[in-house]
Amino acid sequence: MEIRVDRERCAGSSLCLSYLPEVFDQSDDDGKVLLRTPVPGADMEEAVRGVAARCPTGAITLHARDAQDA
Amino acid sequence: MPNEPAPVPLHTRRTRFDPADELRRLSDGGPVTRVSLAPGAGDRPLWLVTGYHEVRQVLGDQVRFSTSRFGARSAAGGRAAQRPDEGIGLLMDYDPPEHTRLRKMLTPEFTVRRMRRLQPRIEAIITECLDAVERAGHPADLVELFASAVPGPVLCELIGVPRDDRDDFLRRCHAHLETGKERSERAAAGTAFTRYLAALVARQRKNPDEGFLGMLVRDHGDEFTDKELRGICILLMLAGLDNISGMLGLGALALLENPGQLALVRDDPAALDRGIEELLRYLSVPHAPTPRTAVEDMTLGGKRIRAGDTLVCSIPLANRDPALIDEPDRLDITREPVPHVAFGHGIHHCLGAALARMEMRIAYGELLRRFPGLRLAIPAEDVEFRVRSTAYGVERLPVTW
Ligand code: HEM
Ligand code: HEM
Ligand code: SF4
Numbered sequence: 001m002e003i004r005v006d007r008e009r010c011a012g013s014s015l016c017l018s019y020l021p022e023v024f025d026q027s028d029d030d031g032k033v034l035l036r037t038p039v040p041g042a043d044m045e046e047a048v049r050g051v052a053a054r055c056p057t058g059a060i061t062l063h064a065r066d067a068q069d070a
Numbered sequence: 071m072p073n074e075p076a077p078v079p080l081h082t083r084r085t086r087f088d089p090a091d092e093l094r095r096l097s098d099g100g101p102v103t104r105v106s107l108a109p110g111a112g113d114r115p116l117w118l119v120t121g122y123h124e125v126r127q128v129l130g131d132q133v134r135f136s137t138s139r140f141g142a143r144s145a146a147g148g149r150a151a152q153r154p155d156e157g158i159g160l161l162m163d164y165d166p167p168e169h170t171r172l173r174k175m176l177t178p179e180f181t182v183r184r185m186r187r188l189q190p191r192i193e194a195i196i197t198e199c200l201d202a203v204e205r206a207g208h209p210a211d212l213v214e215l216f217a218s219a220v221p222g223p224v225l226c227e228l229i230g231v232p233r234d235d236r237d238d239f240l241r242r243c244h245a246h247l248e249t250g251k252e253r254s255e256r257a258a259a260g261t262a263f264t265r266y267l268a269a270l271v272a273r274q275r276k277n278p279d280e281g282f283l284g285m286l287v288r289d290h291g292d293e294f295t296d297k298e299l300r301g302i303c304i305l306l307m308l309a310g311l312d313n314i315s316g317m318l319g320l321g322a323l324a325l326l327e328n329p330g331q332l333a334l335v336r337d338d339p340a341a342l343d344r345g346i347e348e349l350l351r352y353l354s355v356p357h358a359p360t361p362r363t364a365v366e367d368m369t370l371g372g373k374r375i376r377a378g379d380t381l382v383c384s385i386p387l388a389n390r391d392p393a394l395i396d397e398p399d400r401l402d403i404t405r406e407p408v409p410h411v412a413f414g415h416g417i418h419h420c421l422g423a424a425l426a427r428m429e430m431r432i433a434y435g436e437l438l439r440r441f442p443g444l445r446l447a448i449p450a451e452d453v454e455f456r457v458r459s460t461a462y463g464v465e466r467l468p469v470t471w
Contacts, residue, residue: 014181017182030177
């Protein structure tokens with residue numbers, strides 16, 4: 001799974017990085033999301049899906065990396 | 071003859087922790103219902119949005135739904151085109167692109183890292199409040215000494231109101247929000263704290279410090295007008311008081327009524343974090359976000375909405391929708407967090423969410439750690455709930471330990 005973030009949409013809610021600081025970070029300049037780990041390990045995927053669903057602006061999207069990876 | 075108190079608006083009615091039956095019955099007819107929330111509330115069509123998905127749809131779509139009572143897009147709603155002075159800077163009441171301009175400058179001041187700088191001060195404030203609980207002895211009112219006492223000083227710390235000014239300043243903020251008071255008294259309190267904040271802004275313009283206002287002035291001094299800065303401070307003060315006091319008071323009561331869950335959150339910080347999300351969902355203290363005005367005709371939840379109609383989104387009903395979560399009426403702090411809408415959704419998602427989460431984590435954590443034998447000092451049926459305010463809560467919570 002590959003994570004993408006749309007920094008235009010991000011409202012800087014801090015939600016993603018509060019729950020998954022290993023994966024998401026926040027810029028000190030604009031308060032918006034930064035990606036630490038664009039391709040999380042398999043053990044993180046479920047948690048990442050949960051956070052993506054909770055992002056208040058839909059700024060986090062998840063993408064398959066190749067054919068075997070949905 | 072004394073004035074009859076106005077009836078409690080339908081969308082704010084609750085029975086203990088739950089949305090009131092008459093409110094729930096409304097949602098039986100579908101996720102969007104034409105309502106009259108209170109007598110004299112105006113003659114334009116008003117819709118109550120109660121379905122989780124529909125609430126997310128409305129709050130997530132700033133193009134078709136406006137929060138602004140002013141400006142061109144709201145003219146469809148027959149509203150004033152000119153923003154009055156006292157409305158300047160109140161973020162909820164702005165649409166893009168003005169909302170984007172203001173929010174973009176504020177967001178960096180509310181990051182998790184920024185809020186952590188406040189943590190020692192917040193811990194000290196909470197410790198002082200719990201000292202007062204301990205001194206008050208048995209029973210102590212947890213609302214007066216804790217739930218309502220914590221958020222004011224925390225917000226003063228955030229915006230930089232000096233210690234000596236706090237008591238007076240906070241008294242006025244609380245007086246403004248007190249629905250039982252005379253209108254003229256509330257207006258006078260509002261005028262007084264507005265004047266105070268204008269002076270605070272002027273002082274920071276001259277000598278910016280390391281706090282929130284000082285940083286804003288330093289980084290964006292030319293891009294904010296004084297009235298905008300003043301309005302932002304007003305908004306932060308008023309948006310952060312009742313919501314937090316509601317969460318702390320109601321949350322303490324909910325945990326005291328569920329001792330098994332209380333023990334879990336007391337003993338495990340990770341369980342406390344999850345528990346706070348579930349309490350936010352289950353308690354849903356804000357009744358509704360800013361009403362939205364439809365900008366164009368549309369169909370929503372099977373109903374025909376016309377441009378200019380007002381939509382009120384019910385936070386408690388959306389957060390209790392089975393479309394969000396199984397067994398929505400059960401408080402279960404062991405659940406995995408779900409995308410609840412207690413902080414709203416979309417571009418107006420609560421700016422203070424990181425601060426609120428940190429404040430609640432410290433407050434619940436310290437309360438439970440310090441008073442492991444905490445219990446209600448009155449029968450649970452006698453607890454009075456705070457109904458007439460922007461956020462739900464309890465009036466008094468006598469406890470012993
Ligand atoms: C548990 C406590 C809190 C809850 C449940 C809460 C809830 C909300 C909700 C539902 C909204 C969305 C309003 C809308 O869409 O019209 C909102 C917005 C906002 N909140 Fe909070 N809030 C809390 C604490 C705070 C605190 C402590 C602050 C200040 C530091 C704050 C500042 C704001 C601001 C400035 C907005 C407007 C954001 C915008 O329009 O862009 N809130 N809050
Ligand atoms: C310049 C600042 C403000 C002034 C001068 C002001 C003035 C007033 C006045 C005159 C009332 C009417 C009282 C009544 O009808 O009983 C009122 C009500 C109210 N104000 Fe403000 N206000 C200000 C800012 C705010 C802000 C920023 C908020 C919240 C974010 C707020 C929240 C409320 C609420 C919740 C009510 C009660 C509405 C009701 O009783 O139905 N005010 N205000
Ligand atoms: S949850 Fe969404 S809006 Fe909030 S910081 Fe992360 S990406 Fe931005």
